[in-house]
Amino acid sequence: MFVLVNLKTYPCDAVSVAQAAADVAADTDARIAVAPQAADLRPVAETGVETWAQHVSPHDHGSHTGSTLAATVADAGATGTLLNHSEHRLKLADVDGGLRAAEDTGLETIVCANNPRQIAAAATLGPDMVAVEPPELIGSGTPVSRADPDIVREAVAAADEVNPPVPVLCGAGISTGDDVEAAADLGAEGVLLASGVAKADDPESVLRDLVSSV
Amino acid sequence: MFVLVNLKTYPCDAVSVAQAAADVAADTDARIAVAPQAADLRPVAETGVETWAQHVSPHDHGSHTGSTLAATVADAGATGTLLNHSEHRLKLADVDGGLRAAEDTGLETIVCANNPRQIAAAATLGPDMVAVEPPELIGSGTPVSRADPDIVREAVAAADEVNPPVPVLCGAGISTGDDVEAAADLGAEGVLLASGVAKADDPESVLRDLVSSV
Amino acid sequence: MFVLVNLKTYPCDAVSVAQAAADVAADTDARIAVAPQAADLRPVAETGVETWAQHVSPHDHGSHTGSTLAATVADAGATGTLLNHSEHRLKLADVDGGLRAAEDTGLETIVCANNPRQIAAAATLGPDMVAVEPPELIGSGTPVSRADPDIVREAVAAADEVNPPVPVLCGAGISTGDDVEAAADLGAEGVLLASGVAKADDPESVLRDLVSSV
Amino acid sequence: MFVLVNLKTYPCDAVSVAQAAADVAADTDARIAVAPQAADLRPVAETGVETWAQHVSPHDHGSHTGSTLAATVADAGATGTLLNHSEHRLKLADVDGGLRAAEDTGLETIVCANNPRQIAAAATLGPDMVAVEPPELIGSGTPVSRADPDIVREAVAAADEVNPPVPVLCGAGISTGDDVEAAADLGAEGVLLASGVAKADDPESVLRDLVSSV
Numbered sequence: 001m002f003v004l005v006n007l008k009t010y011p012c013d014a015v016s017v018a019q020a021a022a023d024v025a026a027d028t029d030a031r032i033a034v035a036p037q038a039a040d041l042r043p044v045a046e047t048g049v050e051t052w053a054q055h056v057s058p059h060d061h062g063s064h065t066g067s068t069l070a071a072t073v074a075d076a077g078a079t080g081t082l083l084n085h086s087e088h089r090l091k092l093a094d095v096d097g098g099l100r101a102a103e104d105t106g107l108e109t110i111v112c113a114n115n116p117r118q119i120a121a122a123a124t125l126g127p128d129m130v131a132v133e134p135p136e137l138i139g140s141g142t143p144v145s146r147a148d149p150d151i152v153r154e155a156v157a158a159a160d161e162v163n164p165p166v167p168v169l170c171g172a173g174i175s176t177g178d179d180v181e182a183a184a185d186l187g188a189e190g191v192l193l194a195s196g197v198a199k200a201d202d203p204e205s206v207l208r209d210l211v212s213s214v
Numbered sequence: 215m216f217v218l219v220n221l222k223t224y225p226c227d228a229v230s231v232a233q234a235a236a237d238v239a240a241d242t243d244a245r246i247a248v249a250p251q252a253a254d255l256r257p258v259a260e261t262g263v264e265t266w267a268q269h270v271s272p273h274d275h276g277s278h279t280g281s282t283l284a285a286t287v288a289d290a291g292a293t294g295t296l297l298n299h300s301e302h303r304l305k306l307a308d309v310d311g312g313l314r315a316a317e318d319t320g321l322e323t324i325v326c327a328n329n330p331r332q333i334a335a336a337a338t339l340g341p342d343m344v345a346v347e348p349p350e351l352i353g354s355g356t357p358v359s360r361a362d363p364d365i366v367r368e369a370v371a372a373a374d375e376v377n378p379p380v381p382v383l384c385g386a387g388i389s390t391g392d393d394v395e396a397a398a399d400l401g402a403e404g405v406l407l408a409s410g411v412a413k414a415d416d417p418e419s420v421l422r423d424l425v426s427s428v
Numbered sequence: 429m430f431v432l433v434n435l436k437t438y439p440c441d442a443v444s445v446a447q448a449a450a451d452v453a454a455d456t457d458a459r460i461a462v463a464p465q466a467a468d469l470r471p472v473a474e475t476g477v478e479t480w481a482q483h484v485s486p487h488d489h490g491s492h493t494g495s496t497l498a499a500t501v502a503d504a505g506a507t508g509t510l511l512n513h514s515e516h517r518l519k520l521a522d523v524d525g526g527l528r529a530a531e532d533t534g535l536e537t538i539v540c541a542n543n544p545r546q547i548a549a550a551a552t553l554g555p556d557m558v559a560v561e562p563p564e565l566i567g568s569g570t571p572v573s574r575a576d577p578d579i580v581r582e583a584v585a586a587a588d589e590v591n592p593p594v595p596v597l598c599g600a601g602i603s604t605g606d607d608v609e610a611a612a613d614l615g616a617e618g619v620l621l622a623s624g625v626a627k628a629d630d631p632e633s634v635l636r637d638l639v640s641s642v
Numbered sequence: 643m644f645v646l647v648n649l650k651t652y653p654c655d656a657v658s659v660a661q662a663a664a665d666v667a668a669d670t671d672a673r674i675a676v677a678p679q680a681a682d683l684r685p686v687a688e689t690g691v692e693t694w695a696q697h698v699s700p701h702d703h704g705s706h707t708g709s710t711l712a713a714t715v716a717d718a719g720a721t722g723t724l725l726n727h728s729e730h731r732l733k734l735a736d737v738d739g740g741l742r743a744a745e746d747t748g749l750e751t752i753v754c755a756n757n758p759r760q761i762a763a764a765a766t767l768g769p770d771m772v773a774v775e776p777p778e779l780i781g782s783g784t785p786v787s788r789a790d791p792d793i794v795r796e797a798v799a800a801a802d803e804v805n806p807p808v809p810v811l812c813g814a815g816i817s818t819g820d821d822v823e824a825a826a827d828l829g830a831e832g833v834l835l836a837s838g839v840a841k842a843d844d845p846e847s848v849l850r851d852l853v854s855s856v
C-alpha cells in the first residue's frame with residue numbers, strides 16, 4: 001500500500017510532518033510520501049521523505065508567469081505529482097498535457113477523479129496511478145471504504161479494463177489503519193490522506209497506525 | 215456521413231445557413247446539422263434543420279447565472295450538443311457532467327478532443343460520438359484528412375477499442391466533398407465544419423459539394 | 429427603482445414570468461426587466477418585457493465556439509446584460525472586454541461585485557450600473573438591506589466617488605416591497621431578484637408587491 | 643526606479659540570475675527584485691536578493707490542493723507578489739482576495755493590467771503598485787515606452803486619480819537602460835522585465851546597463 005499525505009494549504013509545519021513520515025517509512029518499509037505546497041518542496045525533500053507535488057502545469061519552459069513546471073518541481077526534489085485533484089480540477093486537455101510534462105521529467109503521476117467513469121477516462125491517458133475521491137466525503141471523517149465501498153470497487157474494475165491496468169488509490173475520510181485495510185480489501189493499492197495526518201497533534205503516531213496493517 | 219456545421223460566433227446569418235442546410239438535407243438524404251449560438255437556437259430549429267448546441271452546462275436547474283442548460287437548449291429545439299470544443303475546453307469532470315445532463319434530456323452528444331489519447335478518454339465517458347480536431351489545423355484551410363491522416367486513423371482506432379465502439383468525426387480544414395470522402399476513407403463517420411460553410415458566399419452550393427460523395 | 433428579475437437556470441416558465449413582469453410594468457410604470465437564459469431571450473423579448481442577458485462574452489465575431497456574443501443577444505431582443513454575477517465571475521480583463529462589447533452593440537450594463545471595494549473597481553470600468561450582492565446572502569431569504577445595510581451604503585459611497593457617479597443596485601434576499609423600500613432608503617437605485625419571483629407560485633402578485641412602494 | 647525581473651517559467655538558472663541581481667543591487671543602490679517560480683523562492687531568497695512571488699492564491703489556509711498561499715511564499719522568503727499578470731489573469735474577486743491575503747502576511751503587491759482603464763480598476767483595490775503591460779508587446783523586443791508611450795502616460799494619469807495615488811510600473815519589451823529612462827520620463831516608477839534578463843548570456847551586464855541611468 002502507498003500512503004500519500006497531501007498537506008493541501010493547511011497551516012501545518014510541512015517539514016515536521018515530512019520528518020515524521022520519513023521516520024515511519026524508515027522503520028516500517030511502508031511507502032509513504034508527502035505532498036506540500038510548491039514553495040515547500042525543497043525543505044520537505046531535504047528530510048529524505050518521498051516528495052510529491054500537488055499539481056504541475058501542462059506547459060513546457062516559456063512565458064507562463066505563475067505556473068509551476070514539472071521540471072522545476074523535479075529539480076526541487078519531487079519525484080511525483082498529483083493532477084486533477086478535486087480542489088484543482090483540470091481541463092481534459094491539461095490532464096493530458098500535465099501527464100506528458102511529468103513523464104518528460106521522470107515524475108510519477110496520480111490522476112484524481114470523482115467517480116468510476118472519470119477514473120476510466122483518466123486511466124486511458126496513461127498515468128502511473130489513479131485516485132478516486134468522492135468530493136462529498138473529503139474531510140468528512142467518514143472513510144470512503146465504509147461510506148461508499150462500491151465506488152472503490154467500481155473504480156478498481158474500471159482501471160483494470162485499461163491495458164495495462166492502472167493501480168487505484170482511494171481517498172476521502174481515511175484516518176486509521178483499519179480504513180487502510182478496508183481500502184486494500186476493496187482492491188485499492190494505496191490511499192490519499194490529508195487532514196487526518198496534517199491536522200493531527202501527533203502525525204507520527206497517526207502514520208504508524210495507518211501503516212500498521214500494511 | 216454526418217456533416218455538422220458549427221457557426222461559432224461568426225457574423226453569418228444563422229437562419230439563412232440553416233435554411234440552406236435544411237434544403238440540401240431534404241434534397242439529398244444527407245444528414246446535416248447546424249450549431250448556432252444559444253440565442254439563435256430557436257430560429258434555426260424553426261427552419262426544420264437538425265439543430266445542435268455548441269455547448270451545455272454540466273449543471274441541473276438551480277442558481278447558475280449565465281449558464282446554458284441542456285434542458286433549455288432541448289426546449290429551444292436542439293437535439294444534440296457539442297462538448298469540449300477546442301475553443302471551449304472543459305474540465306474532465308464537466309465533460310462527464312455535461313454528458314450526463316445531455317443524456318438526461320435526450321440530447322445526442324459529440325465530445326471534441328485534440329489527439330487520439332484524449333479521444334480515448336472522451337470515448338470512455340460514453341458520448342454518442344467523438345470528434346478529433348487538431349487545434350493547429352482549425353481554420354487553416356488544410357483538411358486534417360490530408361495534413362495529418364494518421365491522427366484520424368489513430369483516433370478511429372482509439373475509439374474502436376472502447377466497448378461499445380464510438381463513431382469518430384473529424385474536423386479542421388474540411389471544405390470540399392473530396393475532404394469529406396478522404397475523411398470517410400480514414401474511418402471517420404462524419405465531419406465538423408465551420409468557416410468553410412459559415413463564411414461562404416453561397417453556403418448551399420458548398421454544402422451540396424460537401425455531401426456529393428456521401 | 430429598477431427591478432431586475434434574474435431567472436438564473438431555475439425550472440420556471442420564462443415566458444410566463446416575463447408576461448407577468450410586462451403586465452405589472454405596464455400597469456404601474458415601474459421599470460421591470462427579466463433576464464432569462466440565452467436560449468430563452470427571444471420568446472421573453474416577444475412578450476414586450478424589458479429583456480436582459482445574464483452574461484455576454486468579451487469576444488467579437490470570430491472563432492469562439494460556445495460563447496454568447498453581445499451582438500447576438502441584442503439581435504435576440506436583449507437591451508442590457510449582467511456581467512460578473514457571483515455565479516459567473518469574470519477575469520478583470522473580461523469584465524472590461526464584456527463592457528466594451530456591450531457598449532459597441534448598445535446594450536446597457538450592470539457589473540455585479542461582492543463588496544464595496546470591488547464595486548469601486550467595477551465602477552471605474554464604466555458600466556451603466558453596478559450591483560452589490562454579498563454571495564453569502566444570495567438565496568438566503570434575508571434581504572441584504574436588513575442583514576448588512578452597511579455594505580449597501582458603502583457600495584453607494586464607493587460608486588459615488590467615481591466620476592460620473594454610477595448608480596448602485598443591490599441584491600441577495602430581496603423579496604418584498606418593504607425590502608425594495610429599505611434598499612432605496614440606503615441609496616440603491618434598483619434591486620436584483622431571482623428566486624423570490626422565479627420560484628413564486630404567483631410571480632405577478634410578488635412583482636406587484638415589490639413595486640408597490642416605488 | 644524599481645526593476646522587477648520576472649523569471650516566468652524560463653529555462654534559466656534562477657539562482658545565478660538572482661545572484662547577479664543581488665550583486666548589481668549591492669553595487670549600485672538600485673532596487674532590483676527577482677520573481678522565480680514558487681518552488682525556487684527559497685534558493686533565490688537565500689542569495690539575499692529581494693524576492694517576489696509570481697502569483698499567490700486568494701485563499702487562506704484550508705483545503706486548497708495545488709494553490710500557493712501568501713503565507714507560504716512569505717515564509718519561503720518572498721517580500722512581495724505579482725497578481726493578475728497577463729499570463730495568469732485573475733477574476734476581479736480574486737485580484738481583491740489575493741491583495742487581502744498578501745496584505746495579511748505583509749507582502750508588497752503589484753497588480754498587472756492591460757490598459758489604463760483596467761489600471762484604474764486595479765488601483766482602486768489598494769495594491770502597493772500597478773503595472774501596465776500591453777499583452778501584444780510582451781516579449782516583442784520593442785519597449786512599450788517607445789511603441790505605445792501614451793498607454794504609459796494614461797496609466798500613470800489613471801493611477802494618479804486614485805486616492806492615495808498608486809505608483810505605476812511598465813513592462814513589455816524593456817531591455818536597456820535607455821528603455822528604463824524612457825519609462826521614467828513617462829512617469830513610471832519602475833519596470834517589469836523578463837526575457838531581456840532571464841534569457842541573456844550575461845544577466846549581470848544587462849542589469850548593470852538597465853540601472854545605469856537610475
